[in-house]
Amino acid sequence: MNPDISRERGNASFDLEILTNILDGGAEKTRRRREIESLVIRDPDFQHEDLNFLSRSERYDAAVKKSAQMIVKLREYGISDPEEIYSYKSCVHRGRPEPLDLHLGMFLPTLLNQSSPGQLETFFMPAWNLEIIGTYAQTEMGHGTHIRGLETTATYDPSTQEFVLNSPTISSIKWWPGGLGKTSNHAIVLAQLYTQGKCFGLHAFITPIRCMKTHVPLPGVVVGDIGPKFGFDEVDNGYLKLENVRIPRDNMLMKYAKVEPDGTYVKPPSDKLTYGTMVFIRSMIVGESARALSKSCTIAIRYSAVRHQSELRPGEPEPQILDYQTQQYKLFPLLATAYAFHFVGQYMSKTYHRISGDINQGDFSGLPELHALSAGLKAFTTWAANAGIEVCRMACGGHGYSRCSSLPDIYVTFTPTCTYEGENTVMMLQTARYLVKSYKQVRAGQHLTGIVSYLNEPQSRIQPQSVSSRPTVVNINDLVSLVEAYKLRAAKFVEMAAKSLQMELQHSKSNEDAWNNTSIDLVRASDAHCHYVVVKLFASKLSEIGDTAIHSVLSTLALLYALHGVQQNSGDFLQTGQISVPQLAQISQRLKGLLSELRPNAVSLVDAFDYRDEMLNSSLGRYDGNVYEHMFEWAKRSPLNRTEVHESYHKYLKPLQSKL
Amino acid sequence: MNPDISRERGNASFDLEILTNILDGGAEKTRRRREIESLVIRDPDFQHEDLNFLSRSERYDAAVKKSAQMIVKLREYGISDPEEIYSYKSCVHRGRPEPLDLHLGMFLPTLLNQSSPGQLETFFMPAWNLEIIGTYAQTEMGHGTHIRGLETTATYDPSTQEFVLNSPTISSIKWWPGGLGKTSNHAIVLAQLYTQGKCFGLHAFITPIRCMKTHVPLPGVVVGDIGPKFGFDEVDNGYLKLENVRIPRDNMLMKYAKVEPDGTYVKPPSDKLTYGTMVFIRSMIVGESARALSKSCTIAIRYSAVRHQSELRPGEPEPQILDYQTQQYKLFPLLATAYAFHFVGQYMSKTYHRISGDINQGDFSGLPELHALSAGLKAFTTWAANAGIEVCRMACGGHGYSRCSSLPDIYVTFTPTCTYEGENTVMMLQTARYLVKSYKQVRAGQHLTGIVSYLNEPQSRIQPQSVSSRPTVVNINDLVSLVEAYKLRAAKFVEMAAKSLQMELQHSKSNEDAWNNTSIDLVRASDAHCHYVVVKLFASKLSEIGDTAIHSVLSTLALLYALHGVQQNSGDFLQTGQISVPQLAQISQRLKGLLSELRPNAVSLVDAFDYRDEMLNSSLGRYDGNVYEHMFEWAKRSPLNRTEVHESYHKYLKPLQSKL
DSSP states (O other): OOHHHHHHHHTOSSOHHHHHHHHHTSHHHHHHHHHHHHHHHTOGGGOOOOGGGSOHHHHHHHHHHHHHHHHHHHHHHTOOOHHHHHHHHHHHTTTOOOTTHHIIIIIHHHHHHHOOHHHIIIIIHHHHTTSSOEEEEOOBTTBSSOGGGOOOEEEEETTTTEEEEEOOSGGGSEEOOTTTTTTOSEEEEEEEEEETTEEEEEEEEEEEOBOTTTOOBOTTEEEEEOOOBSSOTTOOOEEEEESSEEEEGGGBOOSSSEEOTTSOEEOOSOSGGGHHHHHHHHHHHHHHHHHHHHHHHHHHHHHHHHOBOSOSSTTSOOOBGGGSHHHHHHHHHHHHHHHHHHHHHHHHHHHHHHHHHHHHTTOOTTHHHHHHHHHHHHHHHHHHHHHHHHHHHHTTGGGGGBGGGSHHHHHHHHGGGGTTTSOHHHHHHHHHHHHHHHHHHHHTTOOOOGGGGGGGSGGGGSOOOOGGGSOOOOOTTOHHHHHHHHHHHHHHHHHHHHHHHHHHHHHOSSHHHHHHHTHHHHHHHHHHHHHHHHHHHHHHHHHTOOOHHHHHHHHHHHHHHHHHHHHHTHHHHHHTTSSOHHHHHHHHHHHHHHHHHHGGGHHHHHHTTOOOHHHHOOSTTOTTOOHHHHHHHHHHTSGGGSSSSOHHIIIIIHHHHHHO | OOHHHHHHHHTOSSOHHHHHHHHHTSHHHHHHHHHHHHHHHTOGGGOOOOGGGSOHHHHHHHHHHHHHHHHHHHHHHTOOOHHHHHHHHHHHTTTOOOTTHHIIIIIHHHHHHHOOHHHIIIIIHHHHTTSSOEEEEOOBTTBSSOGGGOOOEEEEETTTTEEEEEOOSGGGSEEOOTTTTTTOSEEEEEEEEEETTEEEEEEEEEEEOBOTTTOOBOTTEEEEEOOOBSSOTTOOOEEEEESSEEEEGGGBOOSSSEEOTTSOEEOOSOSGGGHHHHHHHHHHHHHHHHHHHHHHHHHHHHHHHHOBOSOSSTTSOOOBGGGSHHHHHHHHHHHHHHHHHHHHHHHHHHHHHHHHHHHHTTOOTTHHHHHHHHHHHHHHHHHHHHHHHHHHHHTTGGGGGBGGGSHHHHHHHHGGGGTTTSOHHHHHHHHHHHHHHHHHHHHTTOOOOGGGGGGGOGGGGSOOOOGGGSOOOOOTTOHHHHHHHHHHHHHHHHHHHHHHHHHHHHHOSSHHHHHHHTHHHHHHHHHHHHHHHHHHHHHHHHHTOOOHHHHHHHHHHHHHHHHHHHHHTHHHHHHTTSSOHHHHHHHHHHHHHHHHHHGGGHHHHHHTTOOOHHHHOOSTTOTTOOHHHHHHHHHHTSGGGSSSSOHHIIIIIHHHHHHO
């Protein structure tokens, strides 16, 4: 054990295990998570070479191997709780996506939720037993965000009782679905349904794409891998071009909408039911933001505790880089953000379960708020985590660029969350739509409940005004007061966006133009709203914590998170009169103080996330702090070192000399 | 040609070629650049498979091959002007680093600048003819920023007239030098010189590391590749562990310092001479920031002109995504930034040449300012471009994640500039040191000249105060007035940092502690200073432009750059009384207006950067806009598509079915 990092651990002011339990949601959950992790890590079937040393085809191969083993073992061990499956899976694949993700996470659930009883009988067991391996083919080359614009067609032919599937244009080729390129033999294809000469919009069709015996693509099916990406090397994101592919009528998922044998279309009773999965996935992504950022902080903070560089005091040894104020200023606000997002993730998960319970009882009333919240928070947290990972990486100096740090991998694995499951700007605008609607309801005399209830308060409808004309409301040392400031900022920005929209409506040709011409303001409103929600949820989490020492250190983190946000957005808070100019200097000083307060607990606060070395897979982030030894061992195993002299020397460099 | 993009080009308000000439620095430079590019692009020896489809070893191999051919051809064509070599080289390697970069860019120049006449005779011609292939081995595993802390030792043994080189610790292993792993047979090793029992600090030693005949590592030399990184696949960044490696006395570079045969050390006359290269490279990096960002903007803006998505107006076709205000708000300020940095790069290059002329005449007076400027601007521009590339990538939706977009490659190739040649935060603090020193000189009654002369002005020494108590000074429609605002912001922030440092000095144990405790403020001061310099240089560039149409469009860009910066840092400008709260809303409105004004010129403004398709290598950024066709062609060539059925199916998926 590196002595620097041991010393850091001795400085903790709190009991690590209690904090880990809080993060896991209880001591029993911690125990079970560790049990599952040990199950994977001790399993000789899951040992593998460092993925960084493999080609993409080898990485895909290794991932398929592990996924196949994983499925056998999950059933062997009887692990069936979704959270436990998640733990097991992310341990097997070390947090990376894998080729069967879409089969397990989209194909099977969609079958379960949207099949008629007969379809369930036909398709579910073969899919459960991996004879049918499926994916979910929605996105097309030219269509992602706007799914109504999808171009793939499914035209019903009553003479044979078949649907004829086609990709009529190049932009209609299915593009991106995971597992589509090489792994799947079936796809649930989203296509525009045509029957009796009319288009009835998007429906889902179970489409065989490869022979179940030979895995060779079926006639009329052009399928393949979309090529290398920024990360996601293990996944065969694919393309699918359909050329008059005929499937039986029974392959349209018919739990809700139906096409009768004669081609008569029967409408679904409600469209709210398909809404839930999307909301669920977005809610889960908030937790992913917390995980990606907490891993990055673990690596950067541990490394900063063992890395020594430069001189602080002449003649003294080089200090730990964690002692530099600029380093603390980069990393500690991100640490606070990781904790904040973790608690927001817990809240989203709880809220989702509560509301989906209501939905199962036929009560849809909670869905619009959850939808708006999950959209905005998905965008807010992924953007912040995305930028934060890179700050962590660059805080590790040159070594952060090495794949042995794991930071490049965390980034490329995480960054797609900003785009998939709803592009972030589009998400922000969806939340804004809800906020503006709520604002209008208040103006129309309604009383709001839930997270937007702050829009009821009259003080939110005061015009923005100059800083000096209002009494200062914020106590910068009081989290409750800061939550209030964030709330007022959100209220003002919602109001400003709504008014700006109103004004545009007076000049614009259409509602849509007005909306577009206000969209910068609308995104800002959503951002301020989400920021408020995060600060508020962090603050309310504190009230649940009984342990004094942990309450104290988490309070420091929460205050840091809130004040750092005020500083970074000081124009907003000055503009809305929440803070005064002299307070800005006080905030700067207070922030420096908070950095110093956190310094002795920094390593223990990342230890509490409890990532095993096998999960982090980072030379810089090792628990024992023996960074350099392991970097050297790792480098020696680099494929370029397999021979002493690379063949290019004989091929090009040696001959070059004679030419000069 | 895609009709959308043709239509865009028809909308340009200015003559493209004139703007390209301005960017290149004259019509003749444009002509010559294109001539050199054609030379490479037409050359059948430089055709290659898409690098995205190769393994790292294959990419290294392909790069060595091209580098070897490049050297022969450069000499064949007699291309010797450094800028022309740069053009040729970046065309051959499509802007990527290559295995001989350090040989050409550091080893040869260091030999030239620091060898004694005898050494020049011994080493230069073999190195010129690539019999000696060299690298520059400075950074160690444990030492990057603080070069005085390097641990490698060179101990003089007068009995044999040799130096004995050693890597005494694991952290002293040389780590990162490009071309060190596999390519080089020599390294200039930076080591602590010991002679006659005393340490004389860092000196440079020409160290043979591989046999010149067989390329096998020499005895006592442990050398290899440091393993895969975030990008830089073509370069064998290496490690070097020296175990009692003996080299002749004559292998110490002795133009300045010397060790006599008996071991007597002779001091160098001045240490300013080694300063120049570093300043030169940092100045060049400013230009790299402009290039990386302008490439990214070219890709994102062209793609946004051909991509259609969602509905703006019901019933109408899906609009070009460039018509969304949020998309314009992401991309146009970055376009303005790319232009700004381009002009700053031109200024830095000119200034460097002027000052190195002075230095050659023995006048070092310009060096400290250039040093401070190049450090800060290197950090300021690389941070901004780094974040900007990712904004461009994410503005392309899902397809920005595909390697066919080239955006992931631009990012990983560019991002190391934030760390190498001076870690950015360290750079900002070096600039801050100069600013604080200058501020103190003014306080001591001196009159400053040059870029910091604004610190002379008395208004900069007014206390920050509340927004309403000062008359508003900024005219938000006037660039000159905005330059003034940036200047005052910089002056205030320098003053605030200097005062904060002063205050810390009253409490701190040492100057160094005080400096560390003020470093957040010092970085902010540097940032404000650099921001001012960029806005000012953009504004002064405008005065050189005679063409009315181009002057007009560049003025719009400059105003957008300046106002966007005010909005993003509104707290600073409110705090220092430069703008008022009501002006903030006006700025928001004005920014929206500027986005609309730029919209018709957006594609032409990126066309003016004049990147050939071969240089961009991006399906999304193609000049002809035929994005989807080329994505599909590219994907079909993906290595995973070489077989219809991937072997993992037979190995794992087929057998899995029988186990379930």
